[in-house]
Amino acid sequence: MWKNFLKGILRENPVLVLVLGTCPTLAVTTSVSNAFGMGIAATAVLLGSNVVISAMRRVIPDKVRIPSYIVIIAGFVTIAEMVMHAFVPDLYEALGVFLSLIVVNCIILGRAEMYASKNRVLDSAIDALGMGVGFTLALFAMASIREIFGAGSWMGFEIPVLSDFSIPILVNSPGGFFVFGLLIAIVNAVTKRKTGRDFGCAGCPSAAVCGANDGSLKKAAEKDHGAGAGKGPDDTAEEGGK
Amino acid sequence: MKREGPKSIAVLTGICLVVAVLLAAVNYVTAPIIAKSAQSGAEASLYVVLPNAAGFEEEALTGEIPEAVTGVYRDTGGSGYAVTLSTISSYSASPMTFTLGVSTDGKITGVEMTNYAESKDFGDYPSSYVGQDSTLSGVDLYAGVTYSSQAFKAAVEDAFSVLVELGGVAQGNKTDEQIIEELQPQLLPGALNRAGAPQLKEMTVSDASVRQALQAENDVGYIYVMEESDEIYVIAVSTTGGAVCVDLEGTDVTAQHTDLVQRAMELGDTDAIHEKNKTAAARALPEGAELTPISAKDQFGTVSSIYAVSGAENAAYAMVCTPYGYREPMKLVFVLNSGGEITGFRASGELIQNSEYYSNYTLDQSAYIAGLIGLTKNTASEDITLISGATMTGDGVWAALQDVFLAFDGLTAE
Numbered sequence: 169m170w171k172n173f174l175k176g177i178l179r180e181n182p183v184l185v186l187v188l189g190t191c192p193t194l195a196v197t198t199s200v201s202n203a204f205g206m207g208i209a210a211t212a213v214l215l216g217s218n219v220v221i222s223a224m225r226r227v228i229p230d231k232v233r234i235p236s237y238i239v240i241i242a243g244f245v246t247i248a249e250m251v252m253h254a255f256v257p258d259l260y261e262a263l264g265v266f267l268s269l270i271v272v273n274c275i276i277l278g279r280a281e282m283y284a285s286k287n288r289v290l291d292s293a294i295d296a297l298g299m300g301v302g303f304t305l306a307l308f309a310m311a312s313i314r315e316i317f318g319a320g321s322w323m324g325f326e327i328p329v330l331s332d333f334s335i336p337i338l339v340n341s342p343g344g345f346f347v348f349g350l351l352i353a354i355v356n357a358v359t360k361r362k363t364g365r366d367f368g369c370a371g372c373p374s375a376a377v378c379g380a381n382d383g384s385l386k387k388a389a390e391k392d393h394g395a396g397a398g399k400g401p402d403d404t405a406e407e408g409g410k
Numbered sequence: 411m412k413r414e415g416p417k418s419i420a421v422l423t424g425i426c427l428v429v430a431v432l433l434a435a436v437n438y439v440t441a442p443i444i445a446k447s448a449q450s451g452a453e454a455s456l457y458v459v460l461p462n463a464a465g466f467e468e469e470a471l472t473g474e475i476p477e478a479v480t481g482v483y484r485d486t487g488g489s490g491y492a493v494t495l496s497t498i499s500s501y502s503a504s505p506m507t508f509t510l511g512v513s514t515d516g517k518i519t520g521v522e523m524t525n526y527a528e529s530k531d532f533g534d535y536p537s538s539y540v541g542q543d544s545t546l547s548g549v550d551l552y553a554g555v556t557y558s559s560q561a562f563k564a565a566v567e568d569a570f571s572v573l574v575e576l577g578g579v580a581q582g583n584k585t586d587e588q589i590i591e592e593l594q595p596q597l598l599p600g601a602l603n604r605a606g607a608p609q610l611k612e613m614t615v616s617d618a619s620v621r622q623a624l625q626a627e628n629d630v631g632y633i634y635v636m637e638e639s640d641e642i643y644v645i646a647v648s649t650t651g652g653a654v655c656v657d658l659e660g661t662d663v664t665a666q667h668t669d670l671v672q673r674a675m676e677l678g679d680t681d682a683i684h685e686k687n688k689t690a691a692a693r694a695l696p697e698g699a700e701l702t703p704i705s706a707k708d709q710f711g712t713v714s715s716i717y718a719v720s721g722a723e724n725a726a727y728a729m730v731c732t733p734y735g736y737r738e739p740m741k742l743v744f745v746l747n748s749g750g751e752i753t754g755f756r757a758s759g760e761l762i763q764n765s766e767y768y769s770n771y772t773l774d775q776s777a778y779i780a781g782l783i784g785l786t787k788n789t790a791s792e793d794i795t796l797i798s799g800a801t802m803t804g805d806g807v808w809a810a811l812q813d814v815f816l817a818f819d820g821l822t823a824e
Contacts, residue, residue, distance in 0.1 A: 229421055
């Protein structure tokens with residue numbers, strides 16, 4: 169269970185390893201408070217949608233699973249939007265359109281399709297929390313670097329000396345890409361991943377879920393076209409439990 | 411497989427219904443909070459412009475309310491009013507919104523911009539209004555952001571008109587200079603540029619009763635501020651022979667001051683203007699045509715000279731108009747037959763001055779002119795003179811064409 173939670177933080181970090189949700193990552197990491205707000209909102213949506221989708225995994229027919237997931241995710245996003253608009257209007261204004269765009273954040277749909285639809289509710293909730301925390305931490309780290317060195321402040325508080333020698337390009341788009349690349353490189357080095365090792369399915373950090381290593385991916389595809397809903401390849405298996 | 415269809419429909423419908431119910435429930439809780447916070451956000455600007463206000467009560471407005479005024483709020487402590495305004499300048503599609511604070515003695519206490527979407531910064535312009543009364547005598551338009559500052563000033567004037575109507579604030583007294591400045595566009599509309607500002611230059615005259623003499627930069631006439639029996643009069647004289655005299659109340663007193671008007675008519679060198687325009691007019695007519703300057707009463711538009719034409723077929727009159735285009739005045743010659751039909755048109759130089767537009771706009775000038783030929787007062791329309799992409803030039807041609815028909819009516823009526 170703990171392993172399930174931790175994987176989203178570093179080994180399968182959705183932003184820095186799976187490179188998902190890049191658009192909001194680059195857009196909102198100009199300030200730490202915005203990044204934190206976006207992370208919390210995305211985590212809440214991820215948790216809600218993962219739990220509901222996992223609970224309904226045997227009910228939702230395979231044919232309509234993607235529209236069903238999207239409706240559930242969009243529902244949670246709209247709820248998050250309304251709650252933020254009511255209780256944290258400043259953050260709501262600051263996040264702007266990116267809040268609504270959580271609906272199309274690949275991390276949410278990715279976890280729904282890849283994990284929640286195949287695993288138990290508790291595991292899906294833990295997976296969502298891990299991924300959400302990983303997403304928030306990645307945003308937080310990236311925003312900290314950009315705000316501290318780009319604007320000379322942190323969480324809106326001015327940092328002496330640095331505020332006089334800031335590097336404004338870091339809070340602009342090119343700086344966003346630069347810091348993003350830098351963090352990906354650091355995470356790669358820390359997790360000792362070697363470039364060129366394997367770019368196929370087997371090299372994917374989520375291969376265990378998909379079952380790429382033992383050929384169950386193929387079986388799953390066959391079942392998708394054949395048997396249909398509720399009878400996934402790994403219905404009860406815990407992620408990484410092989 | 412066959413059974414999956416209805417099940418899919420049922421499940422997806424069910425999910426949609428549950429989500430809709432959930433959203434309705436959350437909306438039920440959050441909507442009032444959102445509405446309240448939006449209202450307090452709008453109210454915050456009221457306290458910025460009237461910081462010592464005890465609280466605000468919205469005034470119920472009746473009658474004709476200027477479009478720019480979106481709300482009037484009275485300080486319950488009695489210190490004054492806050493007015494919320496929304497105005498669109500012709501340069502931006504997004505409305506400029508701001509809140510204006512006015513104390514009961516009629517002075518502006520503060521201005522708070524709540525939305526400004528122009529590309530060029532407004533700078534400290536709004537704060538230059540603080541301390542002004544309803545006459546706004548101490549503020550000018552902001553060079554470089556003329557359209558926005560014009561819209562801003564007009565909105566502030568609207569706010570004052572509503573407040574004075576309400577009886578809530580004292581009205582400021584306009585200076586003579588302000589009154590004269592306000593009379594100018596009404597008296598000599600032909601001298602206005604496309605932004606509506608009169609383009610006049612100071613001139614010196616020998617008459618001792620003249621306090622100020624102004625000549626229209628596009629040669630359509632003069633404005634004189636003259637003194638007689640300790641009273642100030644503003645006299646507009648058009649180069650085509652029109653003259654009107656008003657007092658500082660704006661009342662037409664031409665008939666009562668015929669001597670003064672006559673003196674004013676003799677001050678400007680209109681002959682020189684007609685001589686200069688004659689060359690331009692002759693180019694629009696066949697060689698050998700003779701031109702004699704004539705007058706048209708009550709013509710204060712963009713017509714600078716009118717000539718009776720002889721020795722040319724289908725041409726009875728030639729009128730030289732100098733309306734403003736994008737920036738500079740154009741020189742347009744319209745030739746009319748005795749029936750009031752346009753039989754010739756010529757623009758001095760290129761009608762579209764490329765340097766004045768962002769793009770290298772080119773106009774098929776001969777096709778455009780062909781469209782003007784044959785027009786009469788009844789058949790002319792703005793669509794014919796419109797030049798897509800060079801709207802201000804097209805507007806200038808349309809203004810001139812209307813003035814030409816108006817002048818023609820004045821001629822035939824004589």
